Amino acid sequence: MNFCPQCGTKIVASWNVCPNCGHNLKLERGYQQPAQPQPPVQIYTQQKPEYQPHQYRSYNSRPRSNNTNGIVALICGLLGLFGVIPIVGSIIGIVLGAVGKKNDDDPRMAKAGLVLGIIGIVIWIAFYIFLFSFIFMMFRYPPD
Numbered sequence: 001m002n003f004c005p006q007c008g009t010k011i012v013a014s015w016n017v018c019p020n021c022g023h024n025l026k027l028e029r030g031y032q033q034p035a036q037p038q039p040p041v042q043i044y045t046q047q048k049p050e051y052q053p054h055q056y057r058s059y060n061s062r063p064r065s066n067n068t069n070g071i072v073a074l075i076c077g078l079l080g081l082f083g084v085i086p087i088v089g090s091i092i093g094i095v096l097g098a099v100g101k102k103n104d105d106d107p108r109m110a111k112a113g114l115v116l117g118i119i120g121i122v123i124w125i126a127f128y129i130f131l132f133s134f135i136f137m138m139f140r141y142p143p144d
Helices: 068-081 086-103 108-140
Strands: none
Touching: 068 086, 068 108, 086 108
């Protein structure tokens, strides 16, 4: 409840002039008679979650994933496909790709190595069949 600073009459906060004495209340907006003490306000806070210990790591450490088989399968599959180590690389890519599909954390590289190894084997077998049949045909029909 507000009171007029001039005569002490009870006034409403939205009034601009005191109805008793005519005092301009616009100038005195900040003044108020001290009100009766209010009961304390209870503040409700959220309950904190139960403490869970934090695993500390050094600032540069990351959780490591185990993708070794997949990485090696992919590399050997590529080397076998492009002829650096033709058949052997493809076979290693197939074997490690199959192992990596089951054991690695992320089997995508292992699958890629497996597929590249299979493609490499097929291409190299087709190449050797063509090469041996060409050589065989050369000796079968001697030049005249």
